[in-house]
Amino acid sequence: MARLEIHQFPTRSDNYGVLIHDPATEATASIDAPDAEELLAALHEKGWVLTHILTTHHHHDHTAGNTIVKRMTGCTIIGPAMEAGSIPGIDIKVAEGDTIDVGNAKATVIETPGHTRGHVSYYLPEDEIVFVGDTLFSVGCGKLLEGDAKTMWASLQKLMILPPETKLYCGHEYTNANCRFALTVEPENAALKVRAAEAAELAVKGEPALPSTIGQELATNPFLRPSSPAIQKRLGMEGRELSEIFGEIRKRKDRF
Ligand code: ZN
Ligand code: FE
Numbered sequence: 640m641a642r643l644e645i646h647q648f649p650t651r652s653d654n655y656g657v658l659i660h661d662p663a664t665e666a667t668a669s670i671d672a673p674d675a676e677e678l679l680a681a682l683h684e685k686g687w688v689l690t691h692i693l694t695t696h697h698h699h700d701h702t703a704g705n706t707i708v709k710r711m712t713g714c715t716i717i718g719p720a721m722e723a724g725s726i727p728g729i730d731i732k733v734a735e736g737d738t739i740d741v742g743n744a745k746a747t748v749i750e751t752p753g754h755t756r757g758h759v760s761y762y763l764p765e766d767e768i769v770f771v772g773d774t775l776f777s778v779g780c781g782k783l784l785e786g787d788a789k790t791m792w793a794s795l796q797k798l799m800i801l802p803p804e805t806k807l808y809c810g811h812e813y814t815n816a817n818c819r820f821a822l823t824v825e826p827e828n829a830a831l832k833v834r835a836a837e838a839a840e841l842a843v844k845g846e847p848a849l850p851s852t853i854g855q856e857l858a859t860n861p862f863l864r865p866s867s868p869a870i871q872k873r874l875g876m877e878g879r880e881l882s883e884i885f886g887e888i889r890k891r892k893d894r895f
Contacts, residue, residue, distance in 0.1 A: 641663055642661075642662065642663070642817050643660065643744050643763070643766050643806050644659070644661075644662060644723070645657065645658070645659055645660075645768075645808075646658040646660070646681060646685050647716065647808065647847065647849065648681045648744075648849075649676070649812075649847070650673045650677040650678070650681075650702075651677075651700055651747075651815070652813065653672045653676050653810055653811050654671075654673040654700055654701075654810060655679060655808070655809065655810065655811060655812050655847060655849060656670070656671070656673055656674075656677065656678060657669070657670040657684065657770065657808050658667065658670075658681060658682065658687060658689075658711065659741060659744065659763075659768075660683070660685065661666055661741060661742030661743050661744050661863040663725060663742060663743055664742030664743055665687075665688065665690075665742070666690045666691070666740075666741045666742030666743075667682070667687040667688060667690055667691070667741075668690065668691035668692065668693050668741040668806065669682075669689060669691070669693070669708070669812060670692075670693050670695065670696075670716075670761070670770045670771065670772075670810075671692070671693070671694055671695055671701040671702065672692050672698050672701070672702060672704030672708050673701055673703060673704060673706050673810075674678065674703060674704050674709075675704035675706075675707035675708050676704075676849045677687060677704075677705070677895065678704050678708055679707070679708065679711060679712075680714075682712075682725045684702050688712065689712040689714045690712075690714055690715065690741070690742075691697060691715050691716075691717060691741055691889065692705065692708065692709070692714055692716045692717065693713055693717050693718075693741075693746065693756060693761050693770065694716060694720075694726050694729070694758065695716060695718075695759060695760065695761070695770065695771070695772025695773065695774075695810065696754065696755040696758040696772055696773060697718075697719075697722040697724060697725035697726050697749070697755060697757070698755065698761070698773070699839040700810075701772065701773075701810060702718075702725075702726055705726065705727040705728045705729075706727045706728050706873070709728045710736065714733060715730045715731050715829055716728045716729050716833070717729070717730065717733055717735060717739055718731075718732065718733070718759075719732070719734070719748075719750070719757035719758065719759045720732035720733060720757070721734070721752075721756055721757025721789065721873065722755065722757035722758075722766050730872070730892070731846050733748045734748065734750065734759075735748060735750040736748065736869070739761070744763055744764065744765070744766060745763065745764075745765060746763050747761070747762045747763075747764065748761060748762075749761075749762050749797050749798070750767075750794070750797075751772075751774040751775075751789025751794035751797060751798065752782030752786050752790050752791075752794055753771075753774060753781065753783055753785075753786035753787075753790045753792075753794045753795075754772070754773045754774055754782060754783065754784055754785070754791070755784060755785045755786070756785045756786065756828060757773055758772060758773065758781075758794070759772075760772065760774060760797075762801065762805075767802065767805050767806060767854035768802055768805065768806045768808065768850075768855065769798065769801055769806070769807055769853070770808050771778045771798060771807060771809055771810075771812065772809070772810045773809075773818075774791075774794055774795070774808045774855070775795060775798055775807065775809065775810075775856065775860075775862075775863075776809045776811060776814075777807070777812065777813070777814040777817065777838075777848050777849055777856070777860075778785065778808060778813075778814050778817035778818050778819060778821050778831075778834065778838070778851075778853040778856070778859055778860050778861075779813055779817035779860065779862065779892070780797030780860070780862040780887075780889070781819075782794065783889060784895070787886075788882050788883065789882045789883055789885025789886075791889070792865075792881060792882035792884070792885045793882075793888075795862065795863060795885070798853065799853065799857060801831050801853050801864055802803075802808075802853065803852065803853050803854030803857065803870075804852060804853070804854060805852060805853045806850040806851075806852055806873075807849075807850055807852060807853060807855075807856060808849060808850050809851075812847045812848065812849050813836045814834075814838040814841070814842075814847075814849075814850070814851075815835075815839055815841070815842040817838075818831065818835035818838050818839075818854075818893075819835070820861075820892050820895045821835070821859065821860070821861045822835060823869060823891075823895070824861040824870055824873065824874075824888060824891065825861055825864065825869055825873070826868050827854075827869055827886050828858075828859065828864075830855075830858040830859050831859040832857075834855070834859045840886070851885070861890055862885060863889050865881040865882075865884035865888065867870075867882055869889070870884070874887055874888070
């Protein structure tokens with residue numbers, strides 16, 4: 640069983656970088672490369688040598704560091720085949736069900752389109768970790784920039800069926816602000832109230848509320864809870880298609 644070390648660090652204005660390191664083989668992967676300089680500094684701080692970048696999607700705030708970091712480290716860049724044309728330096732194109740080895744660690748590709756057309760998440764079942772980029776956030780979800788509500792809802796459902804203890808790492812950290820919105824959708828949710836209080840405390844200390852877990856998100860994240868009777872009632876959408884209810888919650892968040 641892999642014993643991965645994980646290093647999470649804030650980068651750019653509101654992204655989060657994550658490094659995973661397999662001590663047995665010295666393999667090290669970065670989830671996305673938001674900023675070359677900050678990524679190289681994080682590697683230096685840990686004394687790790689980068690072997691892979693696992694790209695979740697083509698947006699600049701996830702790929703801006705690719706070219707320089709690849710030149711400096713010779714790492715292999717992996718990313719979604721569907722967005723290969725807009726991922727600088729991509730070496731290996733992946734799609735649903737593909738597996739990638741980072742040393743002894745094994746990541747499975749889950750296609751999670753919606754935020755972008757080809758967005759992928761990387762699931763490491765043995766390590767009970769999933770990297771979801773901008774698909775799912777702590778108490779939030781990504782904007783529907785290149786997909787509709789139905790597409791994104793299908794993607795979220797793939798993440799919702801992962802074991803509840805699975806740790807969730809996201810491309811950004813907005814938990815505190817997301818809780819304020821979530822409480823307008825489901826104010827009676829006791830787990831959400833607890834989460835909002837914790838997130839407010841962490842925000843004061845400048846600490847991230849990440850990683851979250853799939854179980855915690857299922858209990859508190861309104862975007863995963865369109866089946867909640869309280870939410871359906873509040874939105875006046877009792878018995879409607881879950882993807883439609885999800886879409887309405889997303890629209891309200893866009894206006895919030
Ligand atoms: Zn994005
Ligand atoms: Fe982003």
